[in-house]
Amino acid sequence: MSVSSGEFKRMLQEKGFKLTTQRRTVLDVLQNNKGKHMTAEEIHEIVRQKCPEIGLATVYRTIQLLQELKLIDKLNLDDGYIRYEIGKFNDDNHHHHHHLICENCGKVIEVEDDLMGTIEERLESEYNFKITDHKVKFYGLCKDCK
Ligand SMILES: [Zn+2]
Ligand SMILES: [Zn+2]
Ligand SMILES: [Zn+2]
Structure with a gap:
């Protein structure tokens, strides 16, 4: 939007x-x-x-x-x-999104779902830490390079 x-x-x-x-x-x-x-x-x-x-x-x-x-x-x-x-x-x-980065061709793929909510909740309770943001990048091989 x-x-x-x-x-x-x-x-x-x-x-x-x-x-x-x-x-x-x-x-x-x-x-x-x-x-x-x-x-x-x-x-x-x-x-x-x-x-x-x-x-x-x-x-x-x-x-x-x-x-x-x-x-x-x-x-x-x-x-x-x-x-x-x-x-x-x-x-x-509003939320940023996360990226998959292909280490072979350098392609950057957008991840639509955030999926980080549960991890944040767990870290917040385990470390008594208030999380305000995160940055996530995943590295690997895209479908063309795999
Ligand atoms: Zn690739
Ligand atoms: Zn992006
Ligand atoms: Zn996120």
Whole structure:
């Protein structure tokens, strides 16, 4: 599900920011490229087609803001780049998703289910620790490389 302009505007206002075409465009680029994992430079390239005057620094700042709003997630897929992707939305919450990384061809597969809830519950009670987030990557061989 995507974030509507109204919703996005409200989220920005809560943080003291205004909805601008540039901010909307950066979010749209990430929303339209679901499942791709883009670097700030790649996002900048696409955003520039609509906002030719936008600089890379502004794209970086906007990415930072979208992360604070929990609309996008930052990823490290072990290829030496910092990448970003849109979060996953459903009716009442947002969740990042997890990735399967093929060690042979480098393909990255999205895992739809979170499956981490039971593990978190167990860790929380065993270690008396409040978990707020997790990052999970699985390594192996994809179906073509297996
Ligand atoms: Zn992903
Ligand atoms: Zn593979
Ligand atoms: Zn998760």
